[in-house]
Amino acid sequence: MLYLLVALIHGLATNPNFQWGLIGHNLFDGFVLKGAVRTLMLTFLSMLVGVALGTILAIMRMSPVPIVSGAAWVYIWFFRGTPVYVQLLFWGSIAALTGQHVAVQIPLTGIVLFHTSPTQLVPLLLAAVLGLGLNEGAYMAEIVRAGILSVGEGQVEAASSLGMRRLQTLRLIVLPQAMRVIIPPTGNETIGMLKTTSLVSAALAYDELLQSVTLVYQVTYQIIPWLLIASIWYLVMTSVLTLGQFYLERHFARGATRSLPPTPLQRLRALFVRNLTMFHARQATESPTRTRREWP
Amino acid sequence: MSAGEPALGRPMVLAEGVRKSFGRVEVLRGIDMQVMPREVVVIIGPSGSGKSTFLRCINHLEKINAGRLWVDGELVGYRQRGGKLHELKENEVARKRSEIGMVFQSFNLFPHMTAIENVMVGPVQVKGESKAEARGRAQGLLDRVGLGDRGDAHPAQLSGGQQQRVAIARALAMQPKLMLFDEPTSALDPELVGEVLDAMRGLAAEGMTMIVVTHEIGFAREVGDALVFMDGGVIVEAGNPREIIANPQHERTKQFLSKVL
Ligand SMILES: Nc1ncnc2c1ncn2[C@@H]1O[C@H](COP(=O)(O)OP(=O)(O)OP(=O)(O)O)[C@@H](O)[C@H]1O
Ligand SMILES: [Mg+2]
Numbered sequence: 001m002l003y004l005l006v007a008l009i010h011g012l013a014t015n016p017n018f019q020w021g022l023i024g025h026n027l028f029d030g031f032v033l034k035g036a037v038r039t040l041m042l043t044f045l046s047m048l049v050g051v052a053l054g055t056i057l058a059i060m061r062m063s064p065v066p067i068v069s070g071a072a073w074v075y076i077w078f079f080r081g082t083p084v085y086v087q088l089l090f091w092g093s094i095a096a097l098t099g100q101h102v103a104v105q106i107p108l109t110g111i112v113l114f115h116t117s118p119t120q121l122v123p124l125l126l127a128a129v130l131g132l133g134l135n136e137g138a139y140m141a142e143i144v145r146a147g148i149l150s151v152g153e154g155q156v157e158a159a160s161s162l163g164m165r166r167l168q169t170l171r172l173i174v175l176p177q178a179m180r181v182i183i184p185p186t187g188n189e190t191i192g193m194l195k196t197t198s199l200v201s202a203a204l205a206y207d208e209l210l211q212s213v214t215l216v217y218q219v220t221y222q223i224i225p226w227l228l229i230a231s232i233w234y235l236v237m238t239s240v241l242t243l244g245q246f247y248l249e250r251h252f253a254r255g256a257t258r259s260l261p262p263t264p265l266q267r268l269r270a271l272f273v274r275n276l277t278m279f280h281a282r283q284a285t286e287s288p289t290r291t292r293r294e295w296p
Numbered sequence: 297m298s299a300g301e302p303a304l305g306r307p308m309v310l311a312e313g314v315r316k317s318f319g320r321v322e323v324l325r326g327i328d329m330q331v332m333p334r335e336v337v338v339i340i341g342p343s344g345s346g347k348s349t350f351l352r353c354i355n356h357l358e359k360i361n362a363g364r365l366w367v368d369g370e371l372v373g374y375r376q377r378g379g380k381l382h383e384l385k386e387n388e389v390a391r392k393r394s395e396i397g398m399v400f401q402s403f404n405l406f407p408h409m410t411a412i413e414n415v416m417v418g419p420v421q422v423k424g425e426s427k428a429e430a431r432g433r434a435q436g437l438l439d440r441v442g443l444g445d446r447g448d449a450h451p452a453q454l455s456g457g458q459q460q461r462v463a464i465a466r467a468l469a470m471q472p473k474l475m476l477f478d479e480p481t482s483a484l485d486p487e488l489v490g491e492v493l494d495a496m497r498g499l500a501a502e503g504m505t506m507i508v509v510t511h512e513i514g515f516a517r518e519v520g521d522a523l524v525f526m527d528g529g530v531i532v533e534a535g536n537p538r539e540i541i542a543n544p545q546h547e548r549t550k551q552f553l554s555k556v557l
């Protein structure tokens with residue numbers, strides 16, 4: 001079993017197809033790094049749009065006004081019901097359209113409201129962020145709504161009895177407590193988003209990480225090593241995000257539990273200290289671990 | 297205590313034929329009650345008799361279906377103009393609620409805030425008080441309920457009795473003219489009941505107008521100006537607490553008292 005594993009790793013490490021030398025050499029190439037930064041930026045901006053939109057949609061869905069909650073429901077229905085790739089292609093084609101000469105005029109007056117020149121490159125980034133963010137908003141809406149519902153009714157009543165209004169209660173009392181429920185799935189969404197941004201390379205040809213390496217291997221045909229380079233960076237970025245998620249969750253666990261979970265660092269230290277004390281304990285074997293209480 | 301001293305001749309709470317239904321179930325079936333300023337009225341009654349619902353109607357957490365309900369001379373939730381009733385807007389309802397303190401069976405402290413932040417949040421966010429001013433008053437209120445040194449604790453770090461005392465301080469921070477207590481000691485271990493009742497006793501002694509739903513008959517006898525026994529959404533018997541407890545007139549009151557005494 002172990003032999004197989006070793007053989008596999010050995011095979012991977014020595015297989016010329018992977019060209020580890022090439023990977024090591026190009027891992028920190030300028031355009032690779034630039035692609036990684038763009039992927040991060042795309043993830044961050046799209047999640048920003050998604051979280052903001054999701055929060056608004058969640059609040060709208062819980063509105064007592066039927067038109068407001070209905071509108072949110074239709075939005076979520078549409079964006080969750082269509083593939084994000086199709087949505088990206090859609091935004092891409094709009095971007096391409098506006099890349100040509102477009103002018104918006106008020107009919108019959110000849111006054112030009114809005115005008116783009118053919119040379120003006122409609123920012124692909126904007127199209128990508130819109131495509132990813134508007135889609136994400138539909139998912140975040142459900143996550144935020146679940147968070148809001150997780151906060152007990154007594155909290156809302158206590159806030160109301162102090163004279164807080166609905167939105168004040170949401171902002172000051174409900175949402176901070178809902179965070180405990182909202183953060184973990186949002187972390188997952190962020191990590192998912194980081195990977196979903198790779199769809200943008202195909203749909204919009206915006207050169208984020210995957211598109212950057214694609215541009216290279218389309219020329220050199222060294223597909224596997226360049227895809228491995230991209231994968232290594234995706235792994236690094238998701239790992240960093242996972243760590244960030246841990247600290248955020250810990251921050252919002254305040255008040256809900258009496259003691260906070262240890263950080264990875266604290267865990268390491270505890271492991272070290274425990275082993276040390278076990279070592280000492282083993283040396284002092286003579287001392288009894290427990291004494292029985294004597295009853296008269 | 298309260299901002300505008302209420303006129304002594306006018307009832308703080310006046311209920312006339314108050315009815316409330318949830319769906320087809322009528323929970324309050326014509327409640328008449330009068331609470332004068334500085335009075336302590338204790339409501340007792342079996343589970344499901346509508347005690348909580350009536351308290352919640354008083355600060356408009358529930359809308360009544362029929363009858364009339366006034367607090368300090370103003371209709372709850374409505375404005376009367378030319379013989380017609382107009383429903384109040386959200387911020388008007390909120391402003392009126394801010395003048396009525398409420399203490400819940402399950403405390404309902406805000407768990408993400410410290411004790412002193414719980415007491416400050418109302419004055420700062422609703423009344424627009426400065427943080428420094430609100431903190432000073434909050435500290436004074438925590439001192440008063442015997443928790444001056446626990447201001448930085450989160451609710452989860454406090455005992456039930458301490459949490460309920462913070463909740464009382466939080467309600468008092470709004471300088472209410474009326475305090476509603478919904479079984480404030482029912483969720484507490486027996487040895488913690490006393491500290492909460494003591495805080496309420498002190499409040500009554502200072503002249504706060506209070507409506508208290510409780511099963512603590514001793515408190516009713518000692519502090520109450522009036523005792524109201526509710527059953528099945530109606531008031532069965534009301535009057536001097538000492539007389540009712542010693543000599544209940546109705547069979548249902550007798551039965552209930554024999555169970556809780
Ligand atoms: N929001 C609601 N929707 C439907 N029914 C309700 C609602 N609130 C209360 N009820 C019903 O109204 C009745 C009276 O409830 P209420 O809470 O006022 O009783 P209570 O006298 O306070 O009882 P307890 O001593 O158990 O607190 C109960 O039968 C309850 O099930
Ligand atoms: Mg009740």
